[in-house]
Every structure is written in structure tokens, then in C-alpha cells.
Amino acid sequence: MNDMSIKSQTIDITAPVQQEGTKAVLRSWLKADGDVVAKDEPVVELETDKVVVEVCAPCDGILRYVMVIDTDAPPGALLGRVESSLSTNADVLTPTDVAEKPSTKIPACAGEFRLSPSVRRLLAEHELDAASVIARGTGRDGRLTRQDVLNVIAERDASPATVSTAPVKIEAEKAPVTAPAPATTAQVKALEPSSATGGPKVASLIPHSSMRRKIAEHMQHSVTVAPHVTSVFEVDFAAIIAHRKRSKEVFAKQGVNLTFTAYFIAACVEAMKASPEVNSRWHADHLEVFQDVNIGVGAALGDKGLIVPVIHQAQDLSLMGIASRLQTVTEAARNGKLKPADVQGGTFTISNHGVSGSLFASPIIINQPQSAILGIGALEKRVVVREIDGVDTFQARPMAYVSLTIDHRVLDGSQTNAWLSRFVEVIQSWSLTS
Incomplete structure (x- = not known):
């Protein structure tokens, strides 16, 4: 890279202001923390009660997480930031410049965190192993789409032995997730089947989506x-x-x-x-x-x-x-x-x-x-x-x-x-x- 004076500028990634009156939930990061991203490249997915929304990088630079997965993201909420390096000369540090350097990070397209919420649900419903079908992705940057999964399901139904049906193992992106606090005695008691206290037997406890x-x-x-x-x-x-x-x-x-x-x-x-x-x-x-x-x-x-x-x-x-x-x-x-x-x-x-x-x-x-x-x-x-x-x-x-x-x-x-x-x-x- 040419000799030049470089200064950093941080630009926020925020949740869309228009969300039809509902708040969204951050469901997945499409890029890893520290990855090089390009302007207008999808980097994070939000899910509302109506639609899944991709939020794009506001500029070229390095992605930095702020919000963790499964966190509410009301309109205008700060999701993350992009560190954009600008030079005082004509040359600018671009994603290509940074990509020339060896990186030890896992490519964004290789991890299961690239799956959208609708794809995750479809895999879970049909007990498909994400790792066994990730190579079938036809979406942007090789991402696995819903139609890709439907095609695999159709092939499996036609010839069950050709596709793995191992239980799905979908991991969240390697984000700095805060560990949940231990459940209190009252919370544990509230989740106990009512049959334990003489009530009707409970078939299952289904968390609300x-x-x-x-x-x-x-x-x-x-x-x-x-x-x-x-x-x-x-x-x-x-x-x-x-x-x-x-x-x-x-x-x-x-x-x-x-x-x-x-x-x-x-x-x-x-x-x-x-x-x-x-x-x-x-x-x-x-x-x-x-x-x-x-x-x-x-x-x-x-x-x-x-x-x-x-x-x-x-x-x-x-x-x-x-x-x-x-x-x-x-x-x-x-x-x-x-x-x-x-x-x-x-x-x-x-x-x-x-x-x-x-x-x-x-x-x-x-x-x-x-x-x-x-x-x-x-x-x-x-x-x-x-x-x-x-x-x-x-x-x-x-x-x-x-x-x-x-x-x-x-x-x-x-x-x-x-x-x-x-x-x-x-x-x-x-x-x-x-």
C-alpha cells in the first residue's frame, strides 16, 4: 500500500426507521465481527412480525458488532458500526487492499451463521443438517436460500438415502453474546409441568416466536x-x-x-x-x-x-x-x-x-x-x-x-x-x- 496519511471514520449501522409500527429482532449477522465489508453489502438480518429485512453496510470498511443476536432492535437502534479508513492523499484503503493481507477469519459464506431465519426454521422443521446442504447455496455470495432447501427436501423425499437427515445444528454467529442469568427458583417453578402439582399433564412447552x-x-x-x-x-x-x-x-x-x-x-x-x-x-x-x-x-x-x-x-x-x-x-x-x-x-x-x-x-x-x-x-x-x-x-x-x-x-x-x-x-x- 502506498505511503499516506490515514484517518479513521466510524459510521453507524442502524435499524430502519420505517417498520410498520413494530419493532424488529436482530436474528443474524451475515458478516463476522472484524470482516471487511463493502458499501451496500448486506451485513445483518432483522426479523419483524411481517418480514425479514437485510440491513446493508453504509460504507466500505471493517465491521464492528454492537448489538447481539436475539436482541430487540426498535426503529433507529444502533446495530453496529463500520470503521472506514480514509486517506488524506488520493489513495484510499479499500476492502481489496485489506483482503490482500492474510486473514485467519472464517469466510462469511462458510459458516452456518449465513442462514436466514426462514432457512433456519425450514432446516429445523425437516431435520436437515445445515453443514450437509450449505454447498447447495445459490444465493448472494453462495448463501443458502429457502428454495435451495426446498429442492433438497424434494430430492430427499424422492430418494431418502441420498440426503443426510441428521438433527440440525445451527449455531449463532460468533458474536459477543452475554450469557443469560441463572433462572431463579420462581422461574424454574413456573416452567414445571402442572402435572407435578396435581394438574393436567403437559405435552410440551413451546416458546413464543x-x-x-x-x-x-x-x-x-x-x-x-x-x-x-x-x-x-x-x-x-x-x-x-x-x-x-x-x-x-x-x-x-x-x-x-x-x-x-x-x-x-x-x-x-x-x-x-x-x-x-x-x-x-x-x-x-x-x-x-x-x-x-x-x-x-x-x-x-x-x-x-x-x-x-x-x-x-x-x-x-x-x-x-x-x-x-x-x-x-x-x-x-x-x-x-x-x-x-x-x-x-x-x-x-x-x-x-x-x-x-x-x-x-x-x-x-x-x-x-x-x-x-x-x-x-x-x-x-x-x-x-x-x-x-x-x-x-x-x-x-x-x-x-x-x-x-x-x-x-x-x-x-x-x-x-x-x-x-x-x-x-x-x-x-x-x-x-x-
Whole structure:
């Protein structure tokens, strides 16, 4: 390296300020303490109740840890620092300069600490040894992705003897972790199976995941601040079933899967015109009514919780545009690849609880700070009365219950019913509006 005068500058690595109202947890360091990092290179992963976020290095330099794994990281929290060496001459100390020197550190891509939280969970669920599959990584810098693990699982299921199924051994990054304090007598007693004191036998003690804790906090906050009231209507799906049957092949040629949810989103946009206050946010001294209709769609992640990707500015999209964007975010949610922006900025939410067989659910908890949430029950054929040429007839029709749970501080019954009436009208007369 050329002779020059060098001075050090330390730049902080902080948690993103926008986290959709939740705090994050530092789940893993992607680089080791003391490693050379480049500007905009991912160095740490944060996990919220909705998404895993990679935080990048703010500049070239040497990474220094501050926060340890499994520590809460609220917006703006200091995670670590990068020591950037600057020269007073034209030459600058770069990561390449430092890399030329022999290093005894383990390459970041070689250790199991390179695994993201979603990959760790998938390995644990399928009892895969991380060391046996780490070489299959196709991600950035050879990182193991969720799809890589799914491929290994598929191969193992096809030929069980070809892949090791030894218990997974995932170690945290070599960070300066503070040892937990010994459990007190009261804490140990609290964890004892109740059968020891004559109560029912306990099958297991399952620690709450970070996502489950955040969901619990969010739901408790919602029912605490907002008086929930639910209104229920019934809707006939015959029109959209017929339209979907006619249009599905056309959409498929564009690579788009046309689902009922796309119709629900489009109908919500129309219903907002009948009652704009549904698309709003309550403040102590005013009501903030939004022009953009950003509709979140709840997506279940099995027993791990729920995530709500958002279709932004749905009022500007055609049915094709809605279906295409919905397909994109749904696939990202299933693969654990949602970006922070994909779950932020929602103004209204749809809970399609009927996909798991539920006819009706009440109340569906409002996704704060929104003012209402739509519930869609299971579709089933029911006998209903329809008048034909002045004569009442009994018909079997594809019916479902739809509900609108509202924040009663914001909305009254007349506004709620006006919104639902328009929603039902759009769904039932789709051939006239499409």
C-alpha cells in the first residue's frame, strides 16, 4: 500500500426507521465481527412480525458488532458500526487492499451463521443438517436460500438415502453474546409441568416466536384502542364465477392466475366510493381519509402466524393489474421474500378466512391504524329464494357471508351498511361492470 496519511471514520449501522409500527429482532449477522465489508453489502438480518429485512453496510470498511443476536432492535437502534479508513492523499484503503493481507477469519459464506431465519426454521422443521446442504447455496455470495432447501427436501423425499437427515445444528454467529442469568427458583417453578402439582399433564412447552409475540401485541393494541362492531351481509358468487370461467384462460396466457381475491379487491375499490371514511385513519383531533386505496390481504403462514402483503394504489389498477400484483406478493410471501415496502402503507385489509372452511368469524381484529377490515367466509351452495316473473322460487346458489368490522370511533352503522351494500352489488352484477 502506498505511503499516506490515514484517518479513521466510524459510521453507524442502524435499524430502519420505517417498520410498520413494530419493532424488529436482530436474528443474524451475515458478516463476522472484524470482516471487511463493502458499501451496500448486506451485513445483518432483522426479523419483524411481517418480514425479514437485510440491513446493508453504509460504507466500505471493517465491521464492528454492537448489538447481539436475539436482541430487540426498535426503529433507529444502533446495530453496529463500520470503521472506514480514509486517506488524506488520493489513495484510499479499500476492502481489496485489506483482503490482500492474510486473514485467519472464517469466510462469511462458510459458516452456518449465513442462514436466514426462514432457512433456519425450514432446516429445523425437516431435520436437515445445515453443514450437509450449505454447498447447495445459490444465493448472494453462495448463501443458502429457502428454495435451495426446498429442492433438497424434494430430492430427499424422492430418494431418502441420498440426503443426510441428521438433527440440525445451527449455531449463532460468533458474536459477543452475554450469557443469560441463572433462572431463579420462581422461574424454574413456573416452567414445571402442572402435572407435578396435581394438574393436567403437559405435552410440551413451546416458546413464543418473535412473530407470534408481535402479532399478540398488535391484536391486543387494536381491541384496546378501537371499539369493534361487525355487520354481516350475504353475497351470491354466481356472476364472478361465470366471469372467472370465461376469463381465466385469457389471464393465464399473460402468466397471471385469476383468483376470487382479485375480484374482492376490485369490489372494495368501488365500495370505497360509497363510503370513503372506511379508507381512513383515526387521529385524536381529525380523521385522515386516504385517496390511495392500499389493500392488504392476510396470508396465513401455517402455525407460525399471519402476514399481510399490500396491493398499493388498487384504485388505479384493472382486474388484470390487481391479479398480477396479487400473484407477485403472494408468491413472495410464501417464499419468505417479501420486502419491507410490500407490507407497509396499507389503508384497508381483507381477511379471506373462508379458505380454511370458516363460514363466519367475528370480530375480525382491525389491522391498526386502519379503520375497518373485510371478512370473506367460505363459499358454499345454499338454498335461497329468488323471484322470477313475480313467483318465488327456491334455488341452489353459490353463497358466502361477508362481514365488515369497523372502528366505531370512525364509522357508524349507516356508513358500514352502505359500504357492504355496494360491495355486494359489484360482486353480484360483475358481468355488467366488467
